[in-house]
Amino acid sequence: MRWGVVLALFLFVGLIPPLAGLNENLNPDTSSRFQIFLGTSALVLALWAISYNLMLGYTGMVSFAHAAYYGVGAYTVALIFKRYHLPILVGLAAAPFAAAAVGLITGLVAQRAVRLYFSLLTLAISQLLFSIVFSWYDFTGGDNGISITLPDQLNDYTTLYYFTAAVVAICLLLMFILVRSPFGAALLSIRENRQRAASIGINVRAYELAVYTIAAVFAGVAGGLFVMYQQQAYPEMLYWTANAQPVVVALLGGTTTFLGPAIGAFVYVVLDNSLSKHFPYQFDIILGAIVLGVVLAVPGGISDVPSVFLRLRERFRRGEDEADAQPAESTGDAIRMFDVSKALATEAIQADEVRSGQTLLRIERLSRSFGGLRAVEDVSLDVKQGDRHAIIGPNGAGKSTLFNLITGQLKPNSGKVIFDGRDITGKPPHVIARTGIGRAFQITTIFPKLTVRKNLQYAMLAHRGYTVRPFGIADRMFAAEAQELAEAVGLGSWADLPAGQLSHGDQRAIEIAISLALGSKLVLLDEPTAGMSAYETDKAMELVRQLATERHLTLLFCEHDMAVVFSTARTVTVMHQGRVLTAGTPEQIRRNPDVQKVYLGELEQEELGA
Amino acid sequence: MSPGQLLLFTVGGLANAAYLFIVAAGLSLVFGALRVINMAHGSLYMVAAFVTVVIANQVGAGLGFWAGLLVAVAVTGLIGGVVEILVLRRVYGREHLVQLLGTYAVSLVVAGGVRIVFGANYRTVASPIPGHIDVGGYSYASYSLFMIAAAIVIAAGVWAMLYRTNLGRNIRAAVADPDLLNATGVNVTRLYTTVFVIGAGLAGLGGAIVAPSQAIGSSIDTDVLVLAFAISVIGGLGSIVGSGVGALIVGMVVSFGLIIPATSPFALAFVFIIMTAVLIVRPRGLFGLPEN
Numbered sequence: 001m002r003w004g005v006v007l008a009l010f011l012f013v014g015l016i017p018p019l020a021g022l023n024e025n026l027n028p029d030t031s032s033r034f035q036i037f038l039g040t041s042a043l044v045l046a047l048w049a050i051s052y053n054l055m056l057g058y059t060g061m062v063s064f065a066h067a068a069y070y071g072v073g074a075y076t077v078a079l080i081f082k083r084y085h086l087p088i089l090v091g092l093a094a095a096p097f098a099a100a101a102v103g104l105i106t107g108l109v110a111q112r113a114v115r116l117y118f119s120l121l122t123l124a125i126s127q128l129l130f131s132i133v134f135s136w137y138d139f140t141g142g143d144n145g146i147s148i149t150l151p152d153q154l155n156d157y158t159t160l161y162y163f164t165a166a167v168v169a170i171c172l173l174l175m176f177i178l179v180r181s182p183f184g185a186a187l188l189s190i191r192e193n194r195q196r197a198a199s200i201g202i203n204v205r206a207y208e209l210a211v212y213t214i215a216a217v218f219a220g221v222a223g224g225l226f227v228m229y230q231q232q233a234y235p236e237m238l239y240w241t242a243n244a245q246p247v248v249v250a251l252l253g254g255t256t257t258f259l260g261p262a263i264g265a266f267v268y269v270v271l272d273n274s275l276s277k278h279f280p281y282q283f284d285i286i287l288g289a290i291v292l293g294v295v296l297a298v299p300g301g302i303s304d305v306p307s308v309f310l311r312l313r314e315r316f317r318r319g320e321d322e323a324d325a326q327p328a329e330s331t332g333d334a335i336r337m338f339d340v341s342k343a344l345a346t347e348a349i350q351a352d353e354v355r356s357g358q359t360l361l362r363i364e365r366l367s368r369s370f371g372g373l374r375a376v377e378d379v380s381l382d383v384k385q386g387d388r389h390a391i392i393g394p395n396g397a398g399k400s401t402l403f404n405l406i407t408g409q410l411k412p413n414s415g416k417v418i419f420d421g422r423d424i425t426g427k428p429p430h431v432i433a434r435t436g437i438g439r440a441f442q443i444t445t446i447f448p449k450l451t452v453r454k455n456l457q458y459a460m461l462a463h464r465g466y467t468v469r470p471f472g473i474a475d476r477m478f479a480a481e482a483q484e485l486a487e488a489v490g491l492g493s494w495a496d497l498p499a500g501q502l503s504h505g506d507q508r509a510i511e512i513a514i515s516l517a518l519g520s521k522l523v524l525l526d527e528p529t530a531g532m533s534a535y536e537t538d539k540a541m542e543l544v545r546q547l548a549t550e551r552h553l554t555l556l557f558c559e560h561d562m563a564v565v566f567s568t569a570r571t572v573t574v575m576h577q578g579r580v581l582t583a584g585t586p587e588q589i590r591r592n593p594d595v596q597k598v599y600l601g602e603l604e605q606e607e608l609g610a
Numbered sequence: 611m612s613p614g615q616l617l618l619f620t621v622g623g624l625a626n627a628a629y630l631f632i633v634a635a636g637l638s639l640v641f642g643a644l645r646v647i648n649m650a651h652g653s654l655y656m657v658a659a660f661v662t663v664v665i666a667n668q669v670g671a672g673l674g675f676w677a678g679l680l681v682a683v684a685v686t687g688l689i690g691g692v693v694e695i696l697v698l699r700r701v702y703g704r705e706h707l708v709q710l711l712g713t714y715a716v717s718l719v720v721a722g723g724v725r726i727v728f729g730a731n732y733r734t735v736a737s738p739i740p741g742h743i744d745v746g747g748y749s750y751a752s753y754s755l756f757m758i759a760a761a762i763v764i765a766a767g768v769w770a771m772l773y774r775t776n777l778g779r780n781i782r783a784a785v786a787d788p789d790l791l792n793a794t795g796v797n798v799t800r801l802y803t804t805v806f807v808i809g810a811g812l813a814g815l816g817g818a819i820v821a822p823s824q825a826i827g828s829s830i831d832t833d834v835l836v837l838a839f840a841i842s843v844i845g846g847l848g849s850i851v852g853s854g855v856g857a858l859i860v861g862m863v864v865s866f867g868l869i870i871p872a873t874s875p876f877a878l879a880f881v882f883i884i885m886t887a888v889l890i891v892r893p894r895g896l897f898g899l900p901e902n
Binding site: 056060062109112113115116117119120121123124125127128131132134135136137239240241244247251281282283284285286287288289290291292295296 | 647697700701705706707708710711712714715716717718719720721722723725726730832836839840843875876878879881882883885886889890893894
């Protein structure tokens with residue numbers, strides 16, 4: 001079906017000039033040149049919008065500076081042709097390089113901020129570039145812009161149309177290869193969840209900068225093509241409001257599919273042309289209404305309309321027949337039966353090995369304070385290879401801060417973290433993830449719109465260093481291994497469902513599976529059973545114990561539920577007010593009077609507070 | 611530069627800062643309480659400017675301007691209320707992208723409406739406070755001084771509203787911790803509508819006050835919006851004090867940037883260089899809130 005769409009689009013694009021010519025023969029009043037001109041502009045708009053969608057749809061970045069790179073491409077072509085009298089194709093070849101250079105430099109600046117502030121920074125950059133082009137009268141012609149006259153061999157509308165189509169096709173092919181490569185998988189995981197992307201070993205900022213620059217390259221080509229058919233470049237091309245066009249087009253066509261914006265571009269050009277002739281001022285209102293409708297009702301754009309109908313039909317059908325409803329949620333069966341006695345036997349042997357075993361993670365006198373609050377103070381502890389080490393303590397004891405210090409979300413003020421003989425103190429999260437520390441966050445952190453299998457596949461790709469590859473098909477890599485892993489955590493039959501649709505307990509299982517996909521030697525679990533029912537808690541901890549036993553994992557977890565702690569841990573460290581109070585076997589901790597006091601103290605305070 | 615010139619450009623800068631502060635304060639207030647960047651803020655400003663010009667020219671300068679100002683603020687407040695109820699309520703808590711696009715769509719609709727109702731031509735209106743004051747060989751338009759005074763009064767009014775009323779207390783609570791406010795029994799839905807109406811009204815006030823001082827055309831919405839963004843970012847989104855400081859910086863940079871022939875074409879570029887520098891060194895602005 002997908003290739004059908006591509007073929008249809010190909011035929012449609014190829015047939016525009018002959019059809020326009022035919023139309024002119026039938027209705028001598030019409031001009032085929034104008035329709036071919038519109039076709040050319042739709043092609044360029046498609047390229048521009050798809051390049052924007054590399055950021056918007058695939059990485060989740062909103063840039064107000066993309067039009068500036070389009071403008072840079074346009075001015076490059078116009079200046080090289082008009083001012084330096086070089087062939088126009090030289091200009092077109094230089095456009096992507098000029099756009100890439102400007103995109104890379106300004107992208108480095110924009111990257112100093114994230115999300116909303118990133119967008120505002122791109123706005124400032126865009127206006128800065130606009131001011132330069134607008135004010136540098138001697139070089140850019142100021143508000144007059146630059147007009148050019150094309151050489152004869154390209155001055156024919158049909159030739160120019162096919163030339164544009166060929167260039168756009170090559171660019172689209174390159175971008176298509178990119179988005180389904182492992183590199184594209186890294187972008188998707190950033191869009192889905194920045195924090196999780198970093199914790200599977202993706203250097204989020206580097207990938208964002210790369211895609212920002214790549215998008216600028218293709219915007220530069222689009223701008224160069226624009227100059228060729230419009231025969232002029234003008235400063236308003238760089239103004240921040242010019243970004244509205246690719247955004248609207250991408251939204252119209254759908255940001256979640258590769259070719260969606262191309263369809264959006266043709267719809268936009270046809271709408272623009274037919275409406276602005278009769279209703280010059282109404283076009284903005286109609287455009288606004290469409291954007292509003294898309295944003296509020298159909299977030300996926302035109303190419304998502306079928307799925308909206310499906311959802312409506314499903315809802316309708318569910319009303320008719322409850323039993324026929326789709327399984328929107330899995331049932332939390334994230335466990336399969338295993339041999340209890342055998343497991344207990346291995347368990348006993350491993351417990352002995354652990355106490356005499358090697359230290360996998362050593363924390364030396366780690367401290368971190370926030371203002372005057374000493375969240376973690378002078379904490380030292382050893383986690384032995386193969387151990388299941390629990391950290392307990394009342395709220396505010398510093399457990400989550402300690403975890404954030406270990407996995408690099410926070411940097412310590414002093415102290416050391418040594419993992420597997422390597423000093424990882426203060427390293428960024430993606431680097432620590434690659435050394436072999438996996439983490440399940442307190443708030444479930446997965447890629448919700450990707451399928452369970454892709455969650456695992458992308459983790460494998462990132463961990464094994466494949467995501468730098470801009471070619472190959474990411475979805476076909478490690479598919480079998482990911483399926484196997486999904487089955488191991490009892491999610492085999494849900495592997496094709498979007499992870500966000502699974503039950504809370506199963507989503508936690510995905511998190512643990514992601515850690516396994518990373519080949520982590522040490523898995524950190526931050527309150528693994530928070531928010532779970534008693535049934536889910538039992539199932540989840542059974543799974544954790546089973547996986548740890550089978551795969552020789554070392555666990556470090558913090559937990560409030562004492563039943564969970566004493567059924568799972570082999571070593572327990574108690575923290576209180578940022579310090580280590582004591583450590584020992586579960587039995588020793590249970591009998592320690594200080595520990596009882598800490599917990600009783602908390603109870604008393606709670607009573608007093610209430 | 612002579613002291614007279616210095617004073618002239620300072621007053622010019624203050625007059626710029628005056629209307630920009632009024633507009634930016636509305637933008638910042640809405641962001642602080644609702645955590646939404648309102649891309650339609652400039653459109654409300656434009657609507658108010660046109661309404662003021664049309665009414666003032668119909669009724670006649672002087673009284674007509676004041677009538678126009680009141681109607682303009684009422685109209686923009688009303689539009690703000692409708693937009694909040696129909697659009698914003700459906701995008702709270704969603705991604706920034708959705709909020710940007712939703713309010714951007716509103717700005718397209720409003721801009722289209724303005725072009726249909728008022729046409730695409732530039733319009734002007736006579737100053738309601740004509741005349742000028744001469745100091746040291748230079749003359750100062752009385753209206754510029756009025757704009758500066760008006761901004762100070764409005765700043766005091768916004769401060770009194772925030773720190774001397776129950777509404778203001780709730781708004782400040784919403785800025786500090788929206789979730790907690792929810793739990794204390796305040797009608798947050800109504801509070802949000804009120805805040806957005808006030809923000810829209812400030813955009814309207816800015817538009818009405820600016821009308822006699824410049825030609826009003828159908829592209830002033832994006833021009834003012836980008837400056838209001840720059841001010842809010844420099845001062846810190848969500849901070850009224852920040853809006854004041856940001857407006858002073860931007861107003862002065864534009865005014866003084868124009869003096870020196872070599873820099874005059876790039877006066878606006880300086881604003882964005884400062885904006886970029888502030889975002890890099892202090893991403894939350896000089897007085898900004900952490901992003902939620």
